[in-house]
Amino acid sequence: MRLAPHLSGTQVFRTPHDLPARARARWLQRLGTPEARALLFAAGVILCEGATETGALSRWWDSPHCHEWGPLSAANICLMKVDGDKTFDA
Numbered sequence: 001m002r003l004a005p006h007l008s009g010t011q012v013f014r015t016p017h018d019l020p021a022r023a024r025a026r027w028l029q030r031l032g033t034p035e036a037r038a039l040l041f042a043a044g045v046i047l048c049e050g051a052t053e054t055g056a057l058s059r060w061w062d063s064p065h066c067h068e069w070g071p072l073s074a075a076n077i078c079l080m081k082v083d084g085d086k087t088f089d090a
Contacts, residue, residue, distance in 0.1 A: 043077060046078070046080070
């Protein structure tokens with residue numbers, strides 16, 4: 001379930017009841033990770049293609065070339081790998 005502000009009040013979004021069991025299991029697995037739970041409290045999220053991009057971006061962000069931004073943790077920004085457009089559903 002996701003809640004979002006709307007002009008008429010809080011809008012509630014639920015997963016469709018006809019969502020195939022395999023897709024529902026995949027979402028539950030994805031949302032059960034510590035990274036996914038951290039997204040609830042993050043100031044921002046960067047969706048990365050995969051582990052290579054996630055690792056490279058975190059190293060680049062924390063490099064001396066980007067010192068004015070501070071570390072990702074201080075900026076409260078999470079990196080999340082989505083494993084490509086074939087596995088990351090809308």
